[in-house]
Amino acid sequence: MQDFRTDMADERRDIYKKANNLENEIPGIKCAELQKKENVKLTVVDILDKQGEKALGKPIGKYMSFDLEKLNLADEDEIEDISEIISKDLKEIVKAQIDDDGEILIVGLGNQFVTPDSLGPKVVSEIEVTRHLIKYAPECVVPGARSISAVAPGVLGTTGIETFEIIKGIVDNVKPKLLVVIDSLASKSIQRISSTIQISNTGIVPGAGVENARKELSRKTLGIPVISIGVPMVVDLATITDDCLNLFITKLQDEAKSNDYLNTLKNQDKYEDIKSALIPDNYNMIVTPKEIDELIENMKEIVARSINYAI
Amino acid sequence: MQDFRTDMADERRDIYKKANNLENEIPGIKCAELQKKENVKLTVVDILDKQGEKALGKPIGKYMSFDLEKLNLADEDEIEDISEIISKDLKEIVKAQIDDDGEILIVGLGNQFVTPDSLGPKVVSEIEVTRHLIKYAPECVVPGARSISAVAPGVLGTTGIETFEIIKGIVDNVKPKLLVVIDSLASKSIQRISSTIQISNTGIVPGAGVENARKELSRKTLGIPVISIGVPMVVDLATITDDCLNLFITKLQDEAKSNDYLNTLKNQDKYEDIKSALIPDNYNMIVTPKEIDELIENMKEIVARSINYAI
């Protein structure tokens, strides 16, 4: 399988099509775009069958990505607007999985002390939990309110425990009917950092974005449906250098100033020695906008409200 | 049983002795004091049997409380000194429960966003976890290193889930041999706020200090030994007003200016209407030193190092 270096289904589709010179849709994939609002674009990628699954390296299911433009400048009204738009689609996805009163557990993955990995825990702290009220103070909730609980399990590096092990334990004890998991993702596009939300009705592999791959959270492993909400927070520096060199060679070709060697080099990921010369060993270099702290605050608000409104 | 309004075993002993006019030791209790260092005093209360358990309202076991004077002014050297003193006693307690290589899970109770309730999560973030290294990168740890993991499960009010339910789930999956639980406690003494550490070899009831009582974490409920490390972080305002009125009547008596009514009133907790006039309904009023943020930072360092050195 291709190494996509992105967790975004729509980016994988683009890469696959380009790499395979496909003009038409990839077999097993359906895709639609929708301008929800002047600055909110929705791309829906449906992975329909095993063939599509194999092409994109992601499980069968629906992947909605909302691109939010100029989010760092969004004011309170705009945040509210966007949250309402997203919550409607999220509500549909939730409805397709469980009853209106089915208990939900929200899980915020990531390390709250590492800025680009802190979205999950931050969102969890804004979720309106009701499970304890229903249990211990039913007079404080409207009758028939859905039971909501929320946890931020931390990351392997600070707990020493696989996220899956912690969540499995909680699911076994709390017995929710649905899991909603929030995580940071990797993207190939700098513009999408903290500016795009991908919602899918399939599970998630914790740390896929910024840590090593770990055991997935999904219906297969947990026995209940899992909706995942992911936001690209980093672009790997190696991705950027790759893009940079490809753009460079394309430009040389366009200007008829390339040569045979360069032509064979392109799109072949053979720049390992350049990357290793650029990127020091001991560190995990990421590219991020300087405005990241502000972007995360706005994104946290949008994701938290979308969830609170939807459930 | 008496309402002690304190989680500290030595304070309960004092209150019980005074309330029952005991000159000698309470049956079923043993107590010793030790000046460990100029500014570190250790009080050990042993609850020996059911009689002692009933008197103090705490389970049979050993309760060590370390009083640290002028902790807000402690410098790096002093923090290191105190940590070493405490870690030695903690090591003994751990040794009495499990083998040198028995796996330990550290649990930091409390809400990190509420200053006087944030000690547990803060300590957890300083624990040197090894469980994942032993499992996935054994070359990074010394051979025979003890497996350590650490979690901060959050509080009922923000997760919607009982702390016990979360910890039970993790214990069932991770299967540690010992739990070390860090929590905020209530004390009757203003001086002890963030300046005293109580270590006991019995379990703990999460939120006893600052929230309503919940299901205990103990060998009985979890099947493994539990060591608890508690630090008084708040004094209830009602406790202060009680103390204030008692001191006042004592003073009047001393000066022969009391009267019969006052004499019967004393020590009887009948000031409910005064307290309700002073303390507004909607809030949970606490008394805290203005220097609390600094005190917590120093205390966090001491507890974290004591644990890291001991295990």
Next chain:
Amino acid sequence: MQDFRTDMADERRDIYKKANNLENEIPGIKCAELQKKENVKLTVVDILDKQGEKALGKPIGKYMSFDLEKLNLADEDEIEDISEIISKDLKEIVKAQIDDDGEILIVGLGNQFVTPDSLGPKVVSEIEVTRHLIKYAPECVVPGARSISAVAPGVLGTTGIETFEIIKGIVDNVKPKLLVVIDSLASKSIQRISSTIQISNTGIVPGAGVENARKELSRKTLGIPVISIGVPMVVDLATITDDCLNLFITKLQDEAKSNDYLNTLKNQDKYEDIKSALIPDNYNMIVTPKEIDELIENMKEIVARSINYAI
């Protein structure tokens, strides 16, 4: 002069009237109350002349205090509502001092790392400053926009410099036409902690609430008008014990169970030894609601929006 132990003009008026058994208004004082909204009450105290100034120990001017009920439970809509109400009155006060385009410097006093002293710096971080845009990027602001700048000068204990010295230096260089100062205050009422806003058109003495008195920021010392916005953040523990004992004696009197000695004691602040027995020397004990962190977040929003809307 009486030691009021509160910075709130309306509380001082109550204390003065009670202490002097006044049924009518204090000479030199005018007072009015206004229910602005179900949960927003405004009390306006006007100190009209030297006589009023002497009685309340505060300079001639207008003191508006807005009491906000159940602020810890306020949602986004309510915060917006309250902010609009307050901003209208604040706008009037600003208008009375300077032209619509007169430059304003906002100053947030206090220590951002000490929770009950952090309101000023927190509000400053939410102020929409325009001075640099008008100077360097005039195309980014609407024509005729007022020049706004904002600083958080820190506190004497962490800078080593008097707040007055820092502000004087900045005022001399930036030359604003008006200063708006935000600070934490002391109150005698627990209910008002982070739930009341006092706006006055007189200066302020930095640290009056939670530190020792320092050189005032006022038209007299700075040469420009100063509007101060203060929020009670702490009640001194000594204040509580006083109130407690007074309530106690009142109650005994009501029940005809007092005696001559107690009657003379009342309202005389002679409980120094009780207070010193209760309150340890080395610490500055304060009473605060456990929900303080949440209250401050809501209050920060209200004060920041009130200012942003008003100017």
Next chain:
Amino acid sequence: MQDFRTDMADERRDIYKKANNLENEIPGIKCAELQKKENVKLTVVDILDKQGEKALGKPIGKYMSFDLEKLNLADEDEIEDISEIISKDLKEIVKAQIDDDGEILIVGLGNQFVTPDSLGPKVVSEIEVTRHLIKYAPECVVPGARSISAVAPGVLGTTGIETFEIIKGIVDNVKPKLLVVIDSLASKSIQRISSTIQISNTGIVPGAGVENARKELSRKTLGIPVISIGVPMVVDLATITDDCLNLFITKLQDEAKSNDYLNTLKNQDKYEDIKSALIPDNYNMIVTPKEIDELIENMKEIVARSINYAI
């Protein structure tokens, strides 16, 4: 003048030598290297005269850069060690400027809410200020103690006021004999991010590292000597893409697979269209190690201790 895209004197020297194919030292420059400790390398660049000044685009003076290897893994002992090494050299530089009892003002530049720009304010919060004690509580300091004050003036974007205007006002009022300024710098080397400290006896231009150039803080503008302590915190993404393309062409040349066009392209900064294709307009993209939060904590400790020990 060349656009160096780095604030580090030693990097500028390397670039200048390479660009001008110099084998010997640049006229007007002196340079020495010293391995202070296994993992601490010191490079001293002396700009001796106008010629050197013009070559490197930095004022005459001494620039010491300490490279600290694997700082993210440094433990307490190592941090102490490194701090002592640096404080010795810093002490020499201070001694050369003022008497042992000359008053010093420490200034921490940068925005505390933007992680890679937060070093200055973080260091300031760790400085042991004495000025207020000497003035108001002389019994709390040793006789003859130097008067130290410290401020974090914020950044233009959040205060609306030029850093120079704020500092000028404070210097005029406080009248220190020496300024020590801490700031974030730009480097061309990813390895140096939060891992190198440059100390110089010349002034500094606030925001040179991460914001637009502003009015300098120097003896010329403030009338007192200025020592600056800078730490590279970001590498511009454009710098990386440049390096990437240069490395690429060099490699093609080495393998004899380049062509004439590429050869002329090299080192000529003509890739503007590639960079603009890669880097979105609205954002200021930076490259940073994912471990940046941890690196800053360690760096903060080292800089703060170096200053506290040296003065």
